[in-house]
Amino acid sequence: MAKIERAQKLFLDSLNEKFSGQDIESEKTTFYNFNGVRQSPRKREFMKATEAIEKSRGISMYDPERCHLGGIPMGQRQLMTYQVSQSGVYCEGDDLHFVNNAAMQQFWDDIRRTVIVGMDMAHATLQKRLGKEVTPETINEYLHILNHAMPGAAVVQEHMVETHPGLVDDCYVKVFTGDDELADDIEKQFLIDVNKLFTEDAAEELKKEVGTSMYQAIHIPSIVSRTCDGGTTSRWSAMQIGMSFIAAYRMCAGEAAVADLSYAAKHAGVVQMASILPARRARGPNEPGGIKFGLFGDIIQADRKHPNDPARASLEVVGAGVMLFDQIWLGSYMSGGVGFTQYATAAYTDNILDEFTYYGMDYLKDKYNFDYTAPSPDQILEPTQDLVNDLATEVNLNAMEQYEQFPTMMEDHFGGSQRAGVMAAACGLTCSISTGNSNAGLNGWYLSMLMHKEGWSRLGFFGYDLQDQCGSANSLAMDGDRGLMGELRGPNYPNYAMNVGHQGEYAAIVSGAHYGRGDEFCYSPLVKITFADPSLKFDFSDPRREFARGAIREFMPAGERSLIIPAR
Amino acid sequence: MAYTPQYGPGTSIVAENRRNQMNPNHDLEKIRDVTDEDIVMVLGHRAPGSAYPTAHPPLAEQQEPDCPMRKLVTPTEGAKAGDRVRYVQFADSMFNAPSQPYQRTYAEMYRFRGIDPGTLSGRQIVECRERDLEQYAKLLVETEMFDPALVSMRGATVHGHSLRLSEDGMQFDMLQRCVLSDDGVVKYVKDQIGVPLDREVAVGKPMDEEWLKAHSTIFHSLVGTAYRDDKEYVEYIVRVHTLRTKYGFMPKEE
Structure with a gap:
């Protein structure tokens, strides 16, 4: 070990901003003169919001000047702001709690609502067991149907309820493959283009790993995985995949071959983002x-x-x-x-x-x-x-x-x-x-x-x-x-x-x-390619920046509900 | 063969102070007097002069099971009397406070009996029978392990160990349980949990910087002794880590 000189200290800007007007290298400062919790604009916002809530519901709520330590509120020292690292964005600590940050919520939503499902087994079933023809044209047609069905729309039955597209607009399915020729024949709207998203060397290596197989990168609606859980993702996805195959390839809804498609979509061809947890932690996959x-x-x-x-x-x-x-x-x-x-x-x-x-x-x-x-x-x-x-x-x-x-x-x-x-x-x-x-x-x-x-x-x-x-x-x-x-x-x-x-x-x-x-x-x-998709709500190439956007309330998440609730 | 504990490595004054605090054969220097009643007041567990509340009857009055361990271990006075288990908790500033969380735990384990210490970054708690606790707390406050400005007794809301010091040299405490008076003496106006006291409890004047630097048990490159400068200490840590790693990877003799 031997200390080396490093003149550039990346934290200096933040310290100077957070402790503005103070000597950031001093051991001494003043306390107890910051007006307590009211020094923070965000805490003041919370207090103001509470007034309206309490009038509306008639039950007390946020009351930091009474309830914190029997009347001694936070803020006897400086309540600091924070710069989200290398974003240049300063925010209050409260803005980084996930409840207060829509980008953080969407980050997790986008992972939890994702499964990857291979298509090879389904195609083999269709071709070898049923003698159906599978071509780029049929795959494109299937993907059209699947992108209709996955958000929650019917494709086979009569007289079905369906979901409002405006509530599930973050739901879609794309595919990727290591076969450039096949990829060329897939409609661009449905393709995660490995060649465009990665450097030439990386693309070649990834395509080699994927080979001629084709995979579906599936993102079910955020609102579904939120209302249910991560274990729902593969089930919701598999149901819509099964129905879409039936519709696209004109299958009988009850024929035995459907079981093969279901098994592939639910189990054999599925890549979950997370494995199931033991009983003491009691969570399904994708948690x-x-x-x-x-x-x-x-x-x-x-x-x-x-x-x-x-x-x-x-x-x-x-x-x-x-x-x-x-x-x-x-x-x-x-x-x-x-x-x-x-x-x-x-x-x-x-x-x-x-x-x-x-x-x-x-x-x-x-x-x-x-x-x-x-x-x-x-x-x-x-x-x-x-x-x-x-x-x-x-x-x-x-x-x-x-x-x-x-x-x-x-x-x-x-x-x-x-x-x-x-x-x-x-x-x-x-x-x-x-x-x-x-x-x-x-x-x-x-x-x-x-x-x-x-x-x-x-x-x-x-x-x-x-x-x-x-x-x-x-x-x-x-x-x-x-x-x-x-x-x-x-x-x-x-x-x-x-x-x-x-x-x-x-x-x-x-x-x-x-x-x-x-x-x-x-x-x-497979996971690397799936999350390179620019259509995802959250940009996984820049997570800290996205969290910063969430903190300053510039991030637009999925999970819209205003369509089905009274206007404010 | 008698075992002679080494207590810890290092050639620096910090290392030496650590060894001294741990070594029960080393007499901790008494620096201040705080009365038994004052200690009881700051602890806040019982009113001064009141009887000790009990968790069980005195051992002499209850049937003891025929247990070989109980025959081996002599109970402390608090255990004999059936006292409750209560606590004292200290917050130690990183700016050269004379004792620090793990150091407290190590020292207490060598010096006290019947204790249950807990060690965190901003506080260290030790629990034991109440009358034993009062003796231990008195020693911890009256000796070189304490500084009125940089060490404080805090049951809850301990925030302060890593913060800058107040202009008057006091460690931050949002409850301001103790304050520096005009006469230069630190006085507790609240007990360790933050309940106002009926009268102030004086715990003496803050030690000066020179004394603190000479008696501290924390490495600190700005205000004290740099960790890097105690090469023996650093090498010892690396050695411990290396041996643990090798054992976990391949648990066999080479």
Whole structure:
């Protein structure tokens, strides 16, 4: 380890904006003179909104000046704003709670309502069992019918109820294939064009992986998966697929071959975004706890936008991951309330994690001549213990020193769990990006945790005792029930299942291993292609920017209901 | 063979202070006097002078099961009397407060009996029988493990350990349980949970920066001792991590 000079500190702009007019390197400040909760425009907005609600419903509601600590409201210190990292957008912390942020909701909606269904088995059934002809023309006709049916419209029966298109306009189906000739014959409106969405090299590799097979990227209506759950997605999709095949290929609705189509659409040909969870967590497929970290790295598309910056691409995975896994999964599915939000936001606001991570990139360049701006398997460093120890030690020490040198930054990340997650993430990313090895990245994470705990004699909340003080021992293990390669670990991995401030970062560390190598995908080429689709409501190539748009109320989500409720 | 604990690695003053606080053979320097009654007031668990509420009858008055462990372990005075289990919780500023969360836990485990500590980033709690607790809390407040400005007893709403200090040098506390008086003495005006006290409780004057730097148990490159400069400490952590990693990956002797 040896400290290197890095003049550019990405967090300075944020600190100067947040603590405007103050010396951001001073250890002293004033407190108790901020007018409490009323210093925040957003809190004032909440209080005003409450007045109308209380008059309308006759039941008391938001009352922070009476109910908080028996009459002592928040805001005895400065209630800070936050910059969503590298977006230039400042917002209040409240704007980053997923209830207050439509982009965050849509992010999760777009994942939960997605399944990928292969067409090969269905086509084989039609051709070999029924002797039907399957051509690009019939596929196009089928897709027309399917895009009519998938949102909730009838295609076979008489006298059926249907859904209002204005309520389900986010629902559609596209297809993709590795066969350029076949792709050319598919109507453009139905095609995810791999050649246009990826670089030439990446497209060739992805097409090779997909081969001549054709897959449907299906997005059922947000309103359906919200009203039901992630387990609904494949069922809703399979029902409409079955009916559309019947209609498109003039089948008998009750003939036995339909069972083959149904089985393919419901099970054999389906790629879920998340696996089912055990009874103690009790969720079906396509719920957050079942998303493998490698698959999540393919959902996020930032490496398409930043192919020569694996650090940036990984940081986008951090932002997306902590939002989903900390704020929504652990924070709401598994717990409840509002406390989890700020564990997560620390990792994607104010460019603090960004700065620590780029320090790692500079250190790699300086000491190991590793050029992170040219991702390639050729320059990947051998993932030795000595290398991981050196990288994680230096990146962690630098991060601790930055917090110490800038007391306002320590105040920004006022909780030990926030700092622990951020510092360990920078260490893990530095290790995984440079070695192309996700487990080496995880190992760097745990050295950071031990070093942090001993240096400051504190770490995070109790959960960090459980997870991070024993993590060294499982980070490289592959034994069943205690080890696995990073790509196949996930939020329900035994030692990861209960602790906020980790899972999103782990997903990024795993992804970084592939971004650093310049891989075309982390885990599934099918998922990579599906979420490259520009027709999705949420832009998965720029998640932090999208969350920022949500925070300032510029993001338009799906899930319209004004068509069926009284006008305000 | 008698085992001699090493307590921890490191060549820095921080490492030395940590070892001293942990080592029960090291006499912690007494710096201030706080009366038993004042400690009871700040703890806020019972009114000064009142009897200790009990969770069970005194051990001498109840039938004890024939348990070999109970014969081995001598109960504390609080356990003998059947006291409730209550707590004291400290918030320690990162600006060179003399003790810090894990350090407190380690030190208490070496020095006290019958305790259940809990360690977080912004606070450290220790729970035990009430009359034992009052003794322990008194030691923790009167000695070099305490500073009136940078350490405070807080049952809830502990926010402050990582914040900048107030202009008067006090650690932030949104409830302002203790304040720096005009005479330079820190006085508690609320108990640790935030209930106003009938009278102020003085806990002495804040220690000066030089003393704090010389007695702190946290590394801090701006106001104290840089972690990076204690190479032995850093190497030790790396060694622990490496050995744990290797054992988890391949649990066999090489």
